[in-house]
Amino acid sequence: MDDNATTSGGTALAVLVEEAARILGRPPGRLEPGQHLQHDLGFDSVMLLQLKGRLEARFPVLREVSLPDLLLGVHTLGALAGRLERTTGLPVA
Amino acid sequence: MTTTVNRAESTEQAVRERIARLEHDLGDLDDPGNPLGADHFLAADGRQHLLPAAERLLDDFGLNAEFVPRELGGRLDRLDVLARVLRAVFRRDAALGLGYGMTSYLAAVVVWADGNEEQRRRTAELLLGGGRMAGAYPEPVPGNDFLHNRLTATRVPGGHRLDGRKEALNNAARVDSLVVFAHTPEAGEDAHTAFLLPGPGAADVDLLPRRRTSGIRGCVIQGLRFSGHRIGADGLLGAEGGGAVLAERAFPVTRSTGPSMALGCADTALRTTVAFARAHRARSRASLRSARTRSALVDAFTDLLVCDCLSLVATRGVHLLPRESRTLSAVVKYLLPTVLTEMVYDLSVVLGSESYATSGSYGMFQKAARDLPMIGLGSAGTAASRGVIIEHLLRATEPGAADGSEGDFGRLFRPHDDDLPSVSPQELTSAAPGDSLLASLPAAVRSARAARGEFAGALGEAADALATELRLLREDCARLAERRPAGGLSPRVYALADRYALIAAGAACLGVWQHGAGPDGGLLADPAWAAMALARIVGRLDRTAVRAPEAGAEHLLAEVLDRFDDARSYDLYATPIGR
Amino acid sequence: MRPLRNRGPADSWLPVRREVESSGTSVLYAAVADWLPDDLERPGLAAALGRDHKRLLEMNHVPNRSRFVASRLLLKSAAAAVLGAEPDELELAYKPGGRPHLRGVDQLDVSLSHTEELLVVGLTRNGRIGVDAENAGRRMLGLGTERQVCTPYELEAVLAVPRERRNGELVRLWTLKEAYSKAIGQGLRFRFTEFGFTPEDRQVQMLRPDGTPGAGWEWSFHSWLVDDSYMVSAAVYDPGFGGRGPAAAARPLLPVVPDPRLSAR
Numbered sequence A: 001m002d003d004n005a006t007t008s009g010g011t012a013l014a015v016l017v018e019e020a021a022r023i024l025g026r027p028p029g030r031l032e033p034g035q036h037l038q039h040d041l042g043f044d045s046v047m048l049l050q051l052k053g054r055l056e057a058r059f060p061v062l063r064e065v066s067l068p069d070l071l072l073g074v075h076t077l078g079a080l081a082g083r084l085e086r087t088t089g090l091p092v093a
Numbered sequence B: 001m002t003t004t005v006n007r008a009e010s011t012e013q014a015v016r017e018r019i020a021r022l023e024h025d026l027g028d029l030d031d032p033g034n035p036l037g038a039d040h041f042l043a044a045d046g047r048q049h050l051l052p053a054a055e056r057l058l059d060d061f062g063l064n065a066e067f068v069p070r071e072l073g074g075r076l077d078r079l080d081v082l083a084r085v086l087r088a089v090f091r092r093d094a095a096l097g098l099g100y101g102m103t104s105y106l107a108a109v110v111v112w113a114d115g116n117e118e119q120r121r122r123t124a125e126l127l128l129g130g131g132r133m134a135g136a137y138p139e140p141v142p143g144n145d146f147l148h149n150r151l152t153a154t155r156v157p158g159g160h161r162l163d164g165r166k167e168a169l170n171n172a173a174r175v176d177s178l179v180v181f182a183h184t185p186e187a188g189e190d191a192h193t194a195f196l197l198p199g200p201g202a203a204d205v206d207l208l209p210r211r212r213t214s215g216i217r218g219c220v221i222q223g224l225r226f227s228g229h230r231i232g233a234d235g236l237l238g239a240e241g242g243g244a245v246l247a248e249r250a251f252p253v254t255r256s257t258g259p260s261m262a263l264g265c266a267d268t269a270l271r272t273t274v275a276f277a278r279a280h281r282a283r284s285r286a287s288l289r290s291a292r293t294r295s296a297l298v299d300a301f302t303d304l305l306v307c308d309c310l311s312l313v314a315t316r317g318v319h320l321l322p323r324e325s326r327t328l329s330a331v332v333k334y335l336l337p338t339v340l341t342e343m344v345y346d347l348s349v350v351l352g353s354e355s356y357a358t359s360g361s362y363g364m365f366q367k368a369a370r371d372l373p374m375i376g377l378g379s380a381g382t383a384a385s386r387g388v389i390i391e392h393l394l395r396a397t398e399p400g401a402a403d404g405s406e407g408d409f410g411r412l413f414r415p416h417d418d419d420l421p422s423v424s425p426q427e428l429t430s431a432a433p434g435d436s437l438l439a440s441l442p443a444a445v446r447s448a449r450a451a452r453g454e455f456a457g458a459l460g461e462a463a464d465a466l467a468t469e470l471r472l473l474r475e476d477c478a479r480l481a482e483r484r485p486a487g488g489l490s491p492r493v494y495a496l497a498d499r500y501a502l503i504a505a506g507a508a509c510l511g512v513w514q515h516g517a518g519p520d521g522g523l524l525a526d527p528a529w530a531a532m533a534l535a536r537i538v539g540r541l542d543r544t545a546v547r548a549p550e551a552g553a554e555h556l557l558a559e560v561l562d563r564f565d566d567a568r569s570y571d572l573y574a575t576p577i578g579r
Numbered sequence C: 001m002r003p004l005r006n007r008g009p010a011d012s013w014l015p016v017r018r019e020v021e022s023s024g025t026s027v028l029y030a031a032v033a034d035w036l037p038d039d040l041e042r043p044g045l046a047a048a049l050g051r052d053h054k055r056l057l058e059m060n061h062v063p064n065r066s067r068f069v070a071s072r073l074l075l076k077s078a079a080a081a082v083l084g085a086e087p088d089e090l091e092l093a094y095k096p097g098g099r100p101h102l103r104g105v106d107q108l109d110v111s112l113s114h115t116e117e118l119l120v121v122g123l124t125r126n127g128r129i130g131v132d133a134e135n136a137g138r139r140m141l142g143l144g145t146e147r148q149v150c151t152p153y154e155l156e157a158v159l160a161v162p163r164e165r166r167n168g169e170l171v172r173l174w175t176l177k178e179a180y181s182k183a184i185g186q187g188l189r190f191r192f193t194e195f196g197f198t199p200e201d202r203q204v205q206m207l208r209p210d211g212t213p214g215a216g217w218e219w220s221f222h223s224w225l226v227d228d229s230y231m232v233s234a235a236v237y238d239p240g241f242g243g244r245g246p247a248a249a250a251r252p253l254l255p256v257v258p259d260p261r262l263s264a265r
Helices: A010-024 A045-058 A060-064 A067-071 A077-088 B012-026 B038-047 B052-061 B063-067 B079-092 B094-114 B117-128 B243-279 B291-320 B322-356 B363-376 B378-395 B425-429 B441-449 B456-482 B492-516 B527-541 B550-566 C014-023 C044-049 C052-057 C062-083 C152-160 C163-183 C245-249
Strands: B133-136 B149-156 B159-170 B177-183 B192-198 B205-207 B221-232 C025-031 C092-094 C100-102 C109-115 C118-124 C128-135 C219-226 C230-237
Touching: A010 A045, A010 A077, A045 A060, A045 A067, A060 A077, A067 A077, A067 B291, B012 B052, B012 B079, B038 B052, B038 B094, B038 B363, B052 B063, B052 B094, B063 B079, B063 B094, B063 B117, B079 B094, B079 B243, B079 B291, B094 B117, B094 B133, B094 B159, B094 B177, B094 B192, B094 B243, B094 B363, B094 B425, B117 B133, B133 B159, B149 B221, B159 B177, B159 B192, B177 B243, B192 B221, B192 B243, B243 B291, B243 B322, B243 B363, B243 B378, B243 B425, B243 B550, B291 B322, B291 B492, B291 B527, B291 B550, B322 B363, B322 B378, B322 B425, B322 B492, B378 B456, B378 B492, B441 B456, B441 B492, B456 B492, B456 B527, B492 B527, B527 B550, C014 C025, C014 C062, C014 C118, C025 C062, C025 C128, C025 C230, C044 C052, C044 C062, C052 C062, C062 C092, C062 C109, C062 C118, C100 C109, C109 C163, C109 C230, C118 C128, C118 C230, C128 C163, C152 C163, C163 C219, C163 C230
Parallel strands: B133 B177, B149 B177, C109 C128
Antiparallel strands: B149 B159, B159 B221, B177 B192, B205 B221, C025 C118, C092 C100, C109 C118, C128 C230, C219 C230
16 A cells, blocks of 8 residues: 555665665665565565564664564555654654 | 244334344353353353353244244244344354254255145244254265265155265254255156154164364264154155255255354454454554554455345345345355455454464454354355356356346345345246346446545445456356357356356445445445445455555444444444343 | 475376375475476466466566466466366466465365475365475574564474574474465464464474464474475365365366256257
8 A cells, every 4th residue: 555655765765775685685776666575676575574674673663563564565665665764753864 | 932923023123122132131242250251152162062051041032933934923034134133143152053043944944945834834833942953955066074965765655764874964963853855766866855854863863973073163063874764744845856946945045144144253253353452552563553453454344344245135135036046145155154264364363372262352263263164164065156156157148237127126235124025935946047236236336436525436446346347257258158068167167156256245235335325324325335345355356456445444444443342243234232 | 295296287297186186185396497488478378377467567576477477387287187177267366365266166275385496386175275485494593583483482492403403493483384374365464473383393283372272173284395405384274074085085176067058958
């Protein structure tokens, strides 16, 4: 339901891209908000868990949120960034 | 104990009062002081028997009168009402609903359909006196261990002798009367005949060991073996060799009412889940703050409304559209067991580890999760109904095409309307090519497009998507019809039957919304639920076609929580429960 | 039961058919390369994939595209072989939660998993099935995932395992959880810290986080090491309606549907 929120990620997007790129072993510059986590980037369930673990280290408040809640209705990097921003409630510096 | 009934009991007001009385008597499931509370039903389930206090209560209420037609002294004159009353029992315990109720009814239906005066009178007397019945229906193809029936009756002077086994029969040891379908080869190679017998007290009837079941554990299910059991001429139900037709007359009634009753079981699963979510602090992962929890609750409620719309149309269809009720009831029997079972799995993510608890505040959830799959008896239980839908698709190659009789179907869709014609069993077997439910769709789609308010757009869009699915189905059916008849049909027809069932469910929802519209319609007149219901159905047909409106989910969630707080049922009726 | 190896479309389905007939359930695996068509643009593919074809067109990740296509072709071919139908006659559809099923053919439940070059398919006529596969050497330990994957009881049990086998044990638990969650149509929606499994050396049973029993006897769980490199797990639900034994084998899974237009003449 959040796929339209591709532009609202702000700096949460930067953190997300950085962590996603590290898991994928790709340069962050190759990642874009519109990319589908699974269909375009090849994320599988273990990688999603890993991503959640890394994001928790950056935003401890995420420990309160389960992975399924974080991902519900989210398909793209941008949408996930939007969800992150709302969940953490913080603009990310 | 004999129950007598008068005409005034059939009005909607009287029906509500009757259900209120039963709900009141059964009391609050969550009250630890209630002898009919959840703890006691869970304990009885663990001990694998029915709760004696509950059986006594239903004796006192005269539940059996619900199964006996009014003209024979009972309270039965509307099948939608029968299902509503039994939901009160299924909300507590599906085993009780089956063991005390539905099992008897499944057998009695056959007697009402074609028994002679004397058989009808005796059966009514037996039930009104608190007796029990069970029925051994013919085994469908492909069948399973529970549906297995290898009974044969052969002619002897003055009647028949019965031999063979029926592997699984609920209450086999304690019934007072049995309806048995047996193969009668002398009346034709595949001929079956129905018989009405007394309970299994005779020396030539053996009880087989009890079967273990993963759900409805309170039901005592055993097999029966007949070895040359004599049946007199007065035991013949209908004509010799007429068993198949007789079973066909019973199916529209049993297939529409049975799954509809089981809605009560799913209702309790949802209420238990809401209780769990409500009880968890805001920062817990199970709380109502969790988007996953909210969507699980809303989706489950939506599924229940969809199932009830279909149940409503099918049970009222037996009265209003007898010649179409064979198909309508098959859709219910095909779709509901699966949708309800999966609905409970979807809710289990909210409860997490509590979804396995066999006792405590949420123990009823795992019980419902084990009970519901038993009610449909697995894929073999739905196979015959799917076959009926396929037959319909081949008869009416343009399902739902206007047949010129786009009449007023409003009564089909009105949950509280109490003016229904009585059932004529003879008509139930002469299937009509018409399809009033799908024929009602174009007008309903037009209304949906013309709806006003916040959710009007979403409703119109979902209704259009449903209409598109109907068009695609018709094209595929036409393609099927073009093929020259061969020995057998392509398995593609299975998928067509599934799509037909979903579209019929959508049409039922849209009809209920359309005819519920009005200032006093409450939830049902609101486009929000209809938009959500249609989006969910269309999503099963094509998961990319439409999206449920987010605000609609908030709307339904508010209703879910309101009904929880007011203790009202999760179906079309919002019945006050347990007070 | 052990997973059966399939070597491509030309391989015999007899072992799979026999297993479904005798036990009601079969798990099979194959290599992506054995099922990947040479040409993803070929016209027949749209018919073979049905409504899934639209999804394929939206995919840009090449290994995922390959696994997506190959796994669906394998699933439909295996199911068709067991049912005695043609693959194109079956429609693979999805439940609202994303669980795949053969539309209208609920007598055969299916599940699908793929990882790297491996495809796994589960088939059962008993009730429900979920399968999952993962490279047994995939690193899961020390990535911050244990706490998201394991119940407290399991964490203790994993720590009791000798260090060199610990990661493998975590992979086994993970695939079991995925398999169960897929069987009930939930995927990642079920919190994996809320249910667990018994340690490696025992008959696999589901446990609640405190180690007390979870799902009942109607569920059974299996894990295997396949090709020395992949951990494959399956969760099977069988409420006991009788999908096994000679009586079941005599019941056709896909009875011929008579054409009523013939009998009407």
